[in-house]
Amino acid sequence: MAFRLLGPVSAVDATGVTVALGSSRQRALLACLLVGDRVPVTVAQLIDLLWDFRPPPTAATMVHAAVAGLRKALEPAHCRGDARVVVTRDGGYVMQVSPDQIDAVRFERLLARGRQAVRADPGRGHRLLGEALGLWTGPALAGVEQVFARAAAGRLDGLRLECAEFKAEAGLELGLHYEAVSELETLVARNPLRERLSGLLMVALYRCGRQSDALATYANLRRSLAAELGLEPGPEVRRLEMALLRQSAELDLPVRPVTRPGRSPAALPIPLGAFVGRGREQSELAALLARHRMVTLTGAGGTGKTRLAIEVTRRLADHSGAEAFFVDLTPLAAGAGVEETVAAALDVRTEPGQELVATIAAALDGRDSVILLDNCEHLLDRCATLVAAVLSRTGRVRVLATSREPLGMPGEHLHPVRPLLLAVPDEPWDRIAACEAVRLFVSRAAAVRPGFAVTPHNARLVLEVCARLDGLPLALELAAARMASMSLRDLAARLDDRFRLLAAAARPVDPRHRSLAATVGWSYELLAAPERALLARIAVFPGTFDLAAAQALDGDEGPARSDGLLTLSRLVACSTVQLEEEPDDEPRYRLLETTRQFARDKLETPEIARLQSRHAHHYLAVAEQVEAHLFCAGAGPWLARLHRERVNLLAALAWAFGPGGDPDVGTRMVGCLWHYWDLRGARSEGLQWVHTALDAVGTETPVQRLPLLSAGALLHIGCADFDATAELAGEQLILARRTGQRMWEGDALSMTATIAWARGRFDRAQQLYEDAVIATLAGGSVWRAAMAEAQLARLHRDRNEPDAARAVALQSLAHARQVGEELAHGLALDVLASIEHRWGAVAEARRLVEEALVHYRLVDYREGEASALHLAGRIALGAGEPARARVAFEHSLMLCKQIGHRAGTAVAMEGLADATAAADGVEADRLRAAASKLRVEIGVPAPVS
Numbered sequence: 001m002a003f004r005l006l007g008p009v010s011a012v013d014a015t016g017v018t019v020a021l022g023s024s025r026q027r028a029l030l031a032c033l034l035v036g037d038r039v040p041v042t043v044a045q046l047i048d049l050l051w052d053f054r055p056p057p058t059a060a061t062m063v064h065a066a067v068a069g070l071r072k073a074l075e076p077a078h079c080r081g082d083a084r085v086v087v088t089r090d091g092g093y094v095m096q097v098s099p100d101q102i103d104a105v106r107f108e109r110l111l112a113r114g115r116q117a118v119r120a121d122p123g124r125g126h127r128l129l130g131e132a133l134g135l136w137t138g139p140a141l142a143g144v145e146q147v148f149a150r151a152a153a154g155r156l157d158g159l160r161l162e163c164a165e166f167k168a169e170a171g172l173e174l175g176l177h178y179e180a181v182s183e184l185e186t187l188v189a190r191n192p193l194r195e196r197l198s199g200l201l202m203v204a205l206y207r208c209g210r211q212s213d214a215l216a217t218y219a220n221l222r223r224s225l226a227a228e229l230g231l232e233p234g235p236e237v238r239r240l241e242m243a244l245l246r247q248s249a250e251l252d253l254p255v256r257p258v259t260r261p262g263r264s265p266a267a268l269p270i271p272l273g274a275f276v277g278r279g280r281e282q283s284e285l286a287a288l289l290a291r292h293r294m295v296t297l298t299g300a301g302g303t304g305k306t307r308l309a310i311e312v313t314r315r316l317a318d319h320s321g322a323e324a325f326f327v328d329l330t331p332l333a334a335g336a337g338v339e340e341t342v343a344a345a346l347d348v349r350t351e352p353g354q355e356l357v358a359t360i361a362a363a364l365d366g367r368d369s370v371i372l373l374d375n376c377e378h379l380l381d382r383c384a385t386l387v388a389a390v391l392s393r394t395g396r397v398r399v400l401a402t403s404r405e406p407l408g409m410p411g412e413h414l415h416p417v418r419p420l421l422l423a424v425p426d427e428p429w430d431r432i433a434a435c436e437a438v439r440l441f442v443s444r445a446a447a448v449r450p451g452f453a454v455t456p457h458n459a460r461l462v463l464e465v466c467a468r469l470d471g472l473p474l475a476l477e478l479a480a481a482r483m484a485s486m487s488l489r490d491l492a493a494r495l496d497d498r499f500r501l502l503a504a505a506a507r508p509v510d511p512r513h514r515s516l517a518a519t520v521g522w523s524y525e526l527l528a529a530p531e532r533a534l535l536a537r538i539a540v541f542p543g544t545f546d547l548a549a550a551q552a553l554d555g556d557e558g559p560a561r562s563d564g565l566l567t568l569s570r571l572v573a574c575s576t577v578q579l580e581e582e583p584d585d586e587p588r589y590r591l592l593e594t595t596r597q598f599a600r601d602k603l604e605t606p607e608i609a610r611l612q613s614r615h616a617h618h619y620l621a622v623a624e625q626v627e628a629h630l631f632c633a634g635a636g637p638w639l640a641r642l643h644r645e646r647v648n649l650l651a652a653l654a655w656a657f658g659p660g661g662d663p664d665v666g667t668r669m670v671g672c673l674w675h676y677w678d679l680r681g682a683r684s685e686g687l688q689w690v691h692t693a694l695d696a697v698g699t700e701t702p703v704q705r706l707p708l709l710s711a712g713a714l715l716h717i718g719c720a721d722f723d724a725t726a727e728l729a730g731e732q733l734i735l736a737r738r739t740g741q742r743m744w745e746g747d748a749l750s751m752t753a754t755i756a757w758a759r760g761r762f763d764r765a766q767q768l769y770e771d772a773v774i775a776t777l778a779g780g781s782v783w784r785a786a787m788a789e790a791q792l793a794r795l796h797r798d799r800n801e802p803d804a805a806r807a808v809a810l811q812s813l814a815h816a817r818q819v820g821e822e823l824a825h826g827l828a829l830d831v832l833a834s835i836e837h838r839w840g841a842v843a844e845a846r847r848l849v850e851e852a853l854v855h856y857r858l859v860d861y862r863e864g865e866a867s868a869l870h871l872a873g874r875i876a877l878g879a880g881e882p883a884r885a886r887v888a889f890e891h892s893l894m895l896c897k898q899i900g901h902r903a904g905t906a907v908a909m910e911g912l913a914d915a916t917a918a919a920d921g922v923e924a925d926r927l928r929a930a931a932s933k934l935r936v937e938i939g940v941p942a943p944v945s
Contacts, residue, residue: 001013001019001085001097001101002101003030003034003095003097003101003102004103004137005031005103005104005152005156006107006136006137006138006140006156007136007137007139007140007142008137008138008142008143009021009027009028009031009141009142009143009144011030011073011074019073019074022069022070023066025050025062025066026069027143028050028144028146029046029063029066029070030070031141031144031146031149032046032050032148033086033093033094033095034102034104035104035141035148035149035152036152038095038097040090040091040093040094041092041093041094043063043064043092045092046063046093047059047060047063049146050063050066052146052147067086067093070086071085074086084096085097103135104140106132107132107135107136107159107160107163108159110128110132110135111129111132111159111162111163111166113318114126114127114128114129114163114167114170115129117170117321118166118169118173122173123170123174124321125166125167126167126170126174126176129163129164129166129167133160133163133164133167139153139157140152140153140156140157140160141153141156161187161194161197164183165196165197168180168183168184168187168197168200168204169200172200172203172207177203177204177207177208180200180204181201181204181205181208184197184200184201184204185201188201188217192220192221192224193221193224193225193228195221195233195237198217198218198220198221198237199236199237201214201217202214202215202218202237202240202241202244203240203251205217206244206251207251211247215244218233218237218240218241218244221233221237268310268313268314268317268372269326276436276439276440276443277420277421277440278304278308278311278420278436281415281417282308282312282315284415285297285308285400285415286312286316289312289316289370289398292398292411292413293391293397293398293399293411294387294391294398294399294409294411294412294413295398295400295401295412295413295414296376296400296403296406296407296412296413296414297309297400297401297402297403297415297416297417298403298404298414298415298416298417299417302472302474302475303417303419303472303473304420304473304474305402306374307473308417309372309374309400309402310326310372312400313326313370313372313400316370317370320368322368322370322398323367323368324370324372325346325371325372326345326372326374327341327342327345327371327372327374328341328374329375329376329378329379330374330375330542331542331543331647331651332378337650337685338379338382338383338386339356339357339360339382340682340684340685342360342371342373342386343356343359343360343682343900344646344680344682346363346364346371346898347862347898347899348360348363348681348898349681349683349863349899349900349901350681350683350684350900351900351901351902351938352718352719353720353939354902356684357385357386357389358393359902360386360900361389361390361393361394362393362900362902363897363898363899363900364390364397365393365394365395366394366395366396367396367397367897368396369397369398370397370398371390371397371398371399371400372402373399373400373401373402374401374402375402375403376402376403376407377403377405380403380407380408383407384407384408387399387401387407388409388411391411419437419470419471419472420435420436420437420440420466420471420472420473420476421435421437421471422435422436422437422438422463422466422467422471423435423438423463425463425464429454429459429460432454432459432460432463433454435463436471437467437471437476438454438462438466440473440476441462441465441480442480443480444476444480445480445483447480448481448483449484458488461488461489461492462488464492465479465488468492478576479491524576524599527570527571527576528570530563531567531571531576532602534550534564534567534571535571535576535577535591535595536599536603536607537550537553537554537611538550538553538568538577538591538599539591539596539597539602539603540553540600540608540611540615541615541648542647542648542651543647544580544588544589544590544644544647545589545648546586546587546588546589547564547565547587547589548618549615549618549619549622549648550564550568551564552615552617552618553611553614553618572589576591576595577589577590577591578591578592588644612655612661613655615652616651616652616661616662616665616666616669617665619645619648619649619652619669620652620668620669622649623649623668623669623673624668626641626672627671627675630676630821631675631783631821632819632820632821633819634820635821635822636858636859636860639676639679639859639860640860642673642676643676649669649673650685652665652666652669653666653669653670653689653692656669657689657692657696663696663697666689666693666696667696667704667708670689670690670692670693670708670711671693671704671707671708671711673686673689674686674707674710674711674714674715677715678714678715679859679861681862681863681899681901683715683718683719684719687712687719690708690711690715691712694708694712702735702738702741705735706735706736706739706741707744709729709731709732709735709744709748710748712724712728713725713728713729713732713748713751714751716728717751717754722758722759725751725754725755726755729748729751729752729755730748730752732748733745733749733752736748741779742775742778743775743778743779743781743784744779745775746771746772746773746778746779746781746785746788747772747781749768749771749772750769750772750784750787750788750791752768753766753768753769753788753791753792754791757795762795762799765795766792766795766796769788769789769791769792769795772788773785773789776788782818782819783815783816783819783821786813786815786816786818786819786824786827786828787824789808789811789812789815790809790812790830790831792808792812793805793808793809793828793831793832793835794831794834796808797831797834797835802835802838802839806832809832809835812824812827812828812831812832813828813829816828822855822856822858822859823855823859823861823864825852825855826853826854826856826859826861826864826868827852829848829849829852829855830849830852830856830864830871833846833852833875834871837849837874837875837878842875842878842879845871845875846872846875846879849868849871849872849875850872852864852868853865853868853869853872856868862895862898862899863899863904865895866892866895866896866899866901866904867892867904869888869889869891869892869895870888870889870892870904870907870908870911872888873885873886873887873889873892873911873912876888876915877911877914877915882916882918885911885914885915886912886915886916888911889908889911889912889915892907892908892911893905893908893909893912902934902938903938905931905934906932906935906938907931909927909930909931909934910928912927913927913931
């Protein structure tokens with residue numbers, strides 16, 4: 001039972017149905033008992049509250065009648081003592097409910113947590129405050145007009161406005177000024193005298209490039225205050241107006257990584273349907289995770305392990321402030337890619353010379369984190385090894401895993417997840433309605449058939465359906481979806497027939513899956529022929545996919561595009577395909593793994609091969625389309641698209657280079673993905689496929705081999721593997737010169753120059769860089785020339801040659817602007833900023849590094865961002881601004897830890913120590929010692945002053 005005060009006063013039962021409360025007096029009585037501290041309220045107090053201290057002579061009798069009516073509405077099984085909601089205690093009446101059942105209490109708790117998080121973690125604060133505002137359905141305590149209700153409503157409405165202000169503030173911290181403007185304009189129009197709202201709107205408008213509108217907002221506020229109150233705006237808003245007029249830098253976004261809610265690939269999924277039941281299990285699991293660091297949910301497929309794990313992880317993260325990471329292992333083949341998938345979910349980059357598991361552990365060490373490893377059953381050994389390694393090297397990380405069997409590792413604590421509880425058929429109908437399996441079925445059926453509910457007439461038939469489906473959540477949801485097109489009795493009859501058919505026709509499956517396979521098979525047989533055909537085809541996708549990808553599998557025999565969309569929509573409508581909303585509003589689709597396996601079994605081997613080929617060719621086309629946009633302006637969204645399709649791209653590569661595949665498809669795809677792998681720091685993953693492709697093409701195909709050699713050299717140099725880089729770059733240089741490919745010649749020269757620089761051969765490196773620029777320009781690659789020039793400028797800087805360094809950096813910037821690509825642009829600005837800073841042009845250096853940060857963030861290049869933030873910190877420190885420097889170093893340190901960049905972590909700690917030294921020498925010494933220890937661990941000495 002849930003109680004709503006943030007809108008019309010109401011109660012909602014366990015199935016989501018609003019309870020009929022009866023008279024307005026009973027509604028007011030409910031409000032009396034829910035508002036405030038929920039202590040016993042005497043009859044005398046209720047009389048005063050309900051009649052505003054002007055009661056009729058029979059008020060006491062009317063109160064007792066209202067209590068009886070309210071009990072009848074809220075306690076249909078009031079004969080059982082444990083079902084009491086309105087109880088008599090200490091001479092009065094009190095609601096026997098938990099605070100979480102009352103939306104106003106939940107709202108205030110979310111507001112308190114969100115308010116605290118706004119500055120420290122604006123992403124979390126924005127989410128919590130948005131969740132708090134989402135509880136409102138109208139004016140507080142609507143429909144109850146007594147004085148006590150209006151007073152309580154006034155307080156709640158004030159908190160609602162405060163919540164909106166803090167949410168807007170968090171949005172501005174996150175860079176969501178465009179989204180904030182529309183909300184703030186509405187709020188300011190309703191509250192023209194509220195100075196803080198107007199101030200937030202002024203900042204939002206200014207950051208949107210609307211300075212005149214921001215100043216007009218101040219003018220409107222001033223006029224309203226003068227007309228209504230005879231006052232001038234307060235000092236804070238007046239200061240803000242002066243900052244607007246001066247276009248002060250304080251109004252700009254702070255130097256911090258922009259994190260928007262939901263951007264992270266590791267964010268917990270947010271299911272659309274309400275979570276039903278398992279309240280006791282949630283509490284038990286929360287307690288288990290509080291005591292133990294490794295907990296595994298075990299059980300058959302379809303029992304709801306994943307959904308339960310998500311709810312428990314979300315609750316733990318919200319209550320404790322722990323970071324939560326979601327890692328879906330379903331798409332992985334047996335024994336493949338566990339560490340890489342976990343690293344991608346945690347946004348950890350490969351560390352040169354370091355095992356990936358050690359890098360993951362280092363990135364997590366000291367962070368209060370919960371990792372949800374989902375679907376481990378086909379990767380038990382790899383998962384156990386990874387978890388044991390991470391937990392042994394960290395102190396505050398907890399792991400919650402889901403698997404059909406235990407991982408079998410020391411310290412693992414198991415929690416079996418069983419089917420939902422079922423009632424006994426001869427129980428009263430209200431007890432049947434309250435059992436978990438029936439509640440889930442009714443909740444989902446009501447979503448497709450509004451108004452559907454359990455009644456005394458249909459309760460046993462609903463229970464029969466749920467019992468036939470073994471109380472398995474997946475089976476219940478699939479069955480409930482059919483209520484959109486058939487009666488409950490028809491559904492029960494078809495279900496009975498379906499089980500007999502499946503018992504005769506089903507292929508042999510593992511006994512643990514048999515009843516779930518029967519449920520999926522029954523659902524499959526209910527589909528029309530085009531729907532079955534599409535379901536079988538889309539089973540080839542290992543992860544999410546879009547409509548275009550689904551239609552690419554059709555081939556010449558597929559339906560028209562509009563028919564394909566309608567068919568896919570039907571599969572979504574009947575819960576066979578899951579619809580997943582993306583931040584860009586582009587829908588993506590996903591099959592539950594059990595459904596995918598069942599559908600795949602409907603295909604013969606030749607058809608699977610044809611579909612895998614079409615799948616790979618489609619994603620080759622996607623990769624080639626994206627690749628055409630990666631080296632010009634606006635590359636950020638295209639890189640994001642590659643990341644969204646990562647699982648499909650890897651599956652396509654595995655097919656292309658596997659038995660019966662097409663190595664040419666794989667080779668072309670690798671040629672499109674190397675830049676993505678480099679920017680994301682996924683160099684180990686990239687190198688695996690680069691070397692596979694090199695083996696496939698052989699040495700007699702220079703057109704195909706040259707891009708692969710270049711990609712391999714770049715990825716190896718990113719891992720500080722200079723010998724491998726030299727070998728590949730050397731072969732590339734010989735092959736490029738033999739075939740007259742000047743661009744690839746210049747690229748190889750640039751790689752060779754970087755190796756020479758790293759090995760202390762500075763004159764040789766300078767000559768090679770200069771030759772590389774000439775060759776790449778001759779080959780038509782301005783982008784590669786810009787990248788080489790940026791490195792040459794760095795070399796001149798380090799050789800204490802300011803004029804040459806500045807001239808080459810400016811040339812790199814000119815070439816970067818010519819092509820418009822963000823990485824080249826950011827790198828040129830970053831290098832130029834370091835040059836200006838070294839030779840004393842502090843203001844110019846600061847401007848340049850802030851501009852570099854903008855470009856790095858547009859392509860989510862975290863390594864570059866961390867490096868530029870470190871430079872920003874050094875600039876601020878040199879300018880005598882230790883507080884500003886500290887902010888920059890802290891953000892750089894946070895980024896380095898997030899991506900597992902241990903050398904960058906040491907550098908950031910050293911910068912933070914310098915920024916802290918004057919104020920806290922002990923803390924500075926601690927940071928320097930930690931940085932020194934880390935440098936020893938990774939074998940990277942401190943630079944010579």
